Amino acid sequence: MATAEMQSENSVDLSKQFLLAMPGMVGGEWANTVIFMCEHNAQGALGLVVNRPTDLMLPDLLQRLSITVSPDAPAAQQPVFFGGPVHTDRGFVLHTPGRDYSASLPMGDLLLTTSRDILEDIAQGNGPAHYLVALGYAGWGAGQLESELAQNAWLNVAANNAVIFDVPPEARYESAIGVLGIHSSMLTGTAGHA
Template identity: 45%
Template sequence: MNIESTERTLDLTGHFLIAMPDMGDPVFSGTVTYLLVHDDDGALGVIINRPLEVELQEVFKAAQIETYEPDVGELPVYHGGPVTPEQGFILHRRRERSWSSAITNDELSLTTSRDILVDIASKNGPEEYLFCLGYSGWTKGQIEEELKTNAWLTVKADIDIIFSPNSEKYSQALKQLGIDQAVLSGQGGQA
């Protein structure tokens, strides 16, 4: 008799990965990462709370895209992760106009095409977005192993936190779990 496993794999698509305070990897220390996709092949997301000392106007200039609205270029560029850090990725709500998006889930899209940059520069782009350089990726089973070592906390993502302009995204994500950042310990236990 052949009995198939009905065990469901962990699916963190649309969740935040919140780095524990004692995370040894400086790329992710103190970060909140939004997972756009998590399936049997691995996971892909972008860090949402690590602004770089670069503004979007510098991206427009490098891409030779003219902007007519000065305030558009004043938004920060984020470090999305260590994978292809020279590539730009725009995270935006899926319900808005469709651009040539590389990856989408039920709520958000991650777009890499030049057309969305041109539209953002002319204020015809998505209403809310993050421009990230690079993305974060995990191989099959990697996140599950990191969760076993208490490297991350996870919670269903609040999309409003992603697009909020403030620097409190880490503490806001923790509050979704009922955790005060001031009392968060770097030590975790396993039952």
């Protein structure tokens, strides 16, 4: 049996969970990162970073796409997030249910949409109640995420919509760890072995 197949049989599906970068193990641009895991299977994993707003504001992105933003639309104050380093030219909208869009995939009680129609609704103030627009995604090949988890690089916790939509981006890491009832100062990057 191939190594990736053995790992996938023994691994837990992390879809619809948060991955949190472990202190001391994940540094640089990944330090204190919160990733909402959209998909995790034997072929690999895909997630969106939900706590890294960019300097690009949503109205500027929509203007580049020739979508007019209504001055009253909440989109006028929203940043675009760095979803991850893979395909940063592609946009993703993680959102609560609402209208049916042409390219939506269910992610538990959230949806991931990649079609223009949701952006048009958001621009006019008719979009979903809660949404996060991201460029790019975080991706792992078969067995890669499992290997990083075995090295204690990531901590997984149950995803919580309030962390994504109600908590300011700079506080999402601590808030996500708080789901476990702990603070990041209680974490260590070293792994123990018996």
